[in-house]
Amino acid sequence: MAEYGVAGKTLKVDLDVRNLLMDYGASGAALCFNCGNCTAVCPLSENGAPFPRSMVRFVQLGSRQDILHSPEPWLCYFCNECSATCPRDAKPGNTMAAARKYQIRSATIGPVADMLVTKKWGIALLLAVTSLFYFAGLYYVGALKLPTQLLFQAFVPEEVMHIAGMVAGIFAVAVMGIAILRVLYWISRGRQSRYITISKKISAAIRSLPLVITEVVAQRRMSKCETGRPRWIGHMMTMWGFIGLFVTxxxxxxxxxxxTNYPYSFTNPIQILANVSAAVLITGMCLILLDRRNHRATTQDHDYFDWVFFYTIFAAGITGLVVEAFRFSGLLMPTFIAYSIHIINVLFLIAFAPFSKFAHVGIRPFVIWYSKYAGLV
Ligand code: SF4
Ligand code: SF4
Incomplete structure (x- = not known):
């Protein structure tokens, strides 16, 4: 920690935070000469929340408090229009992404988040832990044996499915809930939020709800990014694919x-919804990957944090479709091996969602709601 006197005030600069943010992908921030071009071209930056220049500055200074107390990382959709026009090639879009990672890391259980943000072996360890719980559960109920018929509950009893799903779900909801509350608390103590008058709070909170609903349903803010149309479509498909699987x-x-009698026949409406949702989700993810590839010049390469996210979605979606393919072929053993891999990946996805890029799903709508309510956007 270093302290500097600026305009009569003491400014605390945390070099560890700055270095951590650089590791998270904000290394270009060091090149910035604060011209403000990025904020001018950003289609999502508004008077109350002028980014990304301010965030680049906070990272240059290693100002932990400003980074944590800012809603701006969640108002950015990483379209990279700012990075494409930066005269210093400082890639301010990457700085915004790094700030989001930092907030996720700070709002959740740090060591677990670290495993999914930077530690290359983290995903292997957490998948091993999930597998251990899964097989221990099967062993405990005496179900660790091969079935003789193609019914999933003959292999994985429903009590194991229920308990495993509940443990993973409760853990994820608790961590995500705490993370959302922490982020909102930090933002409420930030520079931009100081001027909210109490009398306006309730009506502002109600009036801002429609924005959040359109945001969740149609990703309205993201659609404003002109260069990000394919990405927006990919995002929408991924999100609706997920919602379809969740509903299923x-x-x-x-x-x-x-x-009972699960899995259903291929013509069962619930099974059709599940298979269509998985296909929509995988197509959406492919579109996002394709768009990133087309914008390689202005965006960063996929880092470990991105790959964990892609792995989790593809693993859950593709293993689900592989189970269906084996089942369709009537292959007993391959179906159940694929089913186990599918369940382990789904449990991993649920339990560790708040520590990964999935945290966007929970945190972003609340920050947008708060920002609207506070008159920042
Ligand atoms: S456009 Fe580039 S150099 Fe200018 S303020 Fe933004 S990041 Fe810095
Ligand atoms: S990545 Fe897009 S939304 Fe984010 S700051 Fe840059 S221009 Fe704005």
Whole structure:
């Protein structure tokens, strides 16, 4: 930590934070000479939240408090229009992405988040832990044996599925809930939020809800990025694919909690919804990857944080489709091996979502809501 006197005030500069942010992808911030071009071209920057220049400055200074207390990382959709026009090639879009990672890391259990943000072996370790719990559960209920018929509950009893799903789900919801509250608390203590008058709070909170709903349903802010159309479509498909799979799981648990005669036939409406959702999700992810490839010059290469995210989605989606393919072929052993891999990946996805890029799903809508409510956007 270093201290500097600026305009009569003491400014605390945390060099560790600055170095960490550089490791997270904000290394270009060192090149910035603060011309402000990026903020001028950013289609999402507004008077109340002028980014990305301010964030680049905070990173240059290693100003932990300013980075954590800013809603701006969540108002940016990484379209990289700023990076394409930066005269210093400082890639301010990457700085915004690094600030998001830093907030996720700071709002969750740091060591676990570190494993999914930077440590290359982290995903292997966490997948091993998930597999251990899964097989220990099967062993505990005496179900670690090969089935003789193509029914999933003959291999993985419903109690194992229910308990594993509940443990992973409760853990994820608790971590995500705490992370959302922490981020909102930090932002409420930030520079931009000081001027909210109490009398306006309730009506502002209600009036800002439609924005959040359109944001969640149609990613309205992201659609403003002119160069990001294919990415927006990919984002929408990924999100709706997920929602379809989430609804499918909910329907199965509500209609058929004992998982009797599960899996369903291929013509069952719930099964059709599941398979279509998986296909939409995988197509959406492919579009996002393609768009990144087309904008290689202005964006950073995929880093480990991105790959964990892609792996998690592809692994859950593709293993689900592989299970269906084996099932369609009537292959007993391959179906159940693929089913185990699928379940482990889905449990991993649920349990560790708040530590990964999935945290966007929970944190971003709340920050947008708060920013609207506070008159920042
Ligand atoms: S356009 Fe580039 S050099 Fe100018 S303020 Fe933004 S990041 Fe810095
Ligand atoms: S990446 Fe796009 S949304 Fe984010 S700061 Fe740059 S121009 Fe704005």
């Amino acid at each position: 799981s909910g329907l199965i648990y509500m209609i058929n909690p004992n998982l």
